[in-house]
Amino acid sequence: MNIDYDSLFCFVDDFYKGFEPWYKKSLLTCGTKKRNRHCKMSLSEIITILIAFHQSGMSCFKYFYLELMRNYKNLFSYLVHYDRFVALIKLAFSALVCLLKTIEGVVTEYLFIDATPMAVCHNLRERRHKVFKGLAKKGRTSTGWFFGFKLHFIFNTHGEIVRMQITGGNVNDRSPVMNLMRGISAKLIGDKGYISKKLSAELFEQKATLITKITKKMKNCLMDVTDKMMLMKRSYIETIFSSIKLLGTLIHHRHRSPVNAFTHLFAGLISYQIRTDKPSLDQLLKLNP
Numbered sequence: 001m002n003i004d005y006d007s008l009f010c011f012v013d014d015f016y017k018g019f020e021p022w023y024k025k026s027l028l029t030c031g032t033k034k035r036n037r038h039c040k041m042s043l044s045e046i047i048t049i050l051i052a053f054h055q056s057g058m059s060c061f062k063y064f065y066l067e068l069m070r071n072y073k074n075l076f077s078y079l080v081h082y083d084r085f086v087a088l089i090k091l092a093f094s095a096l097v098c099l100l101k102t103i104e105g106v107v108t109e110y111l112f113i114d115a116t117p118m119a120v121c122h123n124l125r126e127r128r129h130k131v132f133k134g135l136a137k138k139g140r141t142s143t144g145w146f147f148g149f150k151l152h153f154i155f156n157t158h159g160e161i162v163r164m165q166i167t168g169g170n171v172n173d174r175s176p177v178m179n180l181m182r183g184i185s186a187k188l189i190g191d192k193g194y195i196s197k198k199l200s201a202e203l204f205e206q207k208a209t210l211i212t213k214i215t216k217k218m219k220n221c222l223m224d225v226t227d228k229m230m231l232m233k234r235s236y237i238e239t240i241f242s243s244i245k246l247l248g249t250l251i252h253h254r255h256r257s258p259v260n261a262f263t264h265l266f267a268g269l270i271s272y273q274i275r276t277d278k279p280s281l282d283q284l285l286k287l288n289p
Contacts, residue, residue: 003052005075011274012051013044015099023094039088040078046085047092047099050264054250054271061264090259096266103273105160110230110281112155112237113180113190115173117141118166118251118265120148132258139169152176154188155240159278161269166262174199187211187227189234230281239279244272 020043049068058064065082073079080088120136121129126147129136136148150171154163163180173193181188185207192213200210211231214220223231245251250268255261272278 003055005048005052005072008052008055009044009048009075012047012099015102016044016047016095019095019098023098039080039091041080041085041088042077043091043095045076046088047095047267049085050089050092050096050267051271051274053264054268086260089263090257093259093263093266096263096270100161100164100266100270100273103270105156105158105162105273107162107184107186108156108158109186110157111162111184111186111188112157112234113153113177113188113194114237114241115141115150115152116241116245117143117146117169118149118151119146119253120255120261121253123147131255131261135168135258137168137170139171152180153237153240154180154184155237157281159240159280161273164269178202181206181208184208187230189230191234233281236279236281243279244268 049065052068053061053064056064058067062082065085069079069082079085117139120132123145126138129147132148138145138147139150140146146169148169150167150169150173152165152167152173153161156162162184165176165180167176174196177188177194177199181203187209188203189211192215194210195212195215195218203210211223211227213231213234250265255264
């Protein structure tokens with residue numbers, strides 16, 4: 001494992017120092033006194049370990065944590081037992097969601113939108129699945145049926161996540177577009193699944209343009225050369241998905257808790273977001289000023 005724990009912890013701790021006062025002030029109370037048992041590990045350390053797992057190249061979190069206890073114990077004030085750490089993971093969920101929102105990418109002239117499935121079990125086990133019961137839905141993509149969720153992303157030309165939304169697997173790809181594009185004026189590039197006159201008109205009202213390939217029944221129209229070139233690079237977003245899913249730590253069928261599953265998901269997305277070797281189209285744009 002070649003992970004700079006010091007830099008990663010400083011990055012997380014700087015965020016958490018500003019996040020903690022706001023978070024405690026925003027919490028709702030049920031009127032009864034809570035014990036608020038003190039944890040020997042700080043939340044910054046928990047978040048650091050979760051993000052580091054996705055940078056480690058290991059596919060099993062238990063093996064990663066035990067390796068951490070053997071070789072990197074001196075870097076942390078106190079490392080709890082593995083079972084206790086799994087119970088503490090859910091405490092990091094809110095902070096990870098806000099951290100990802102804090103480091104979201106800038107809006108560039110061209111944005112790419114697409115959705116990717118997050119299957120939670122094999123299709124044959126759909127009726128027996130209990131972990132995400134009532135949350136996961138059956139959906140279909142170009143690669144076939146799946147049972148789980150859809151992750152809707154908007155990426156910029158730097159390879160950064162600009163917006164992200166999680167929906168059930170049965171939600172149409174076009175449904176979350178207006179929510180994702182709220183307050184954004186840019187050229188949005190998507191596949192044929194996003195073709196819709198109503199959606200194009202709504203985006204046009206907020207000074208955004210939807211660019212897709214045309215179907216056989218649609219009339220061809222003139223297009224700017226740069227727009228055409230960027231449309232030809234739409235598969236760029238598939239490269240990003242492959243990069244995110246490469247190690248199998250982000251999307252798998254071994255989750256035992258919905259909260260822990262989404263906590264790991266956001267930790268993995270943050271791990272991708274802070275990478276310096278993300279896929280990029282910057283060089284292509286420099287050739288076409």
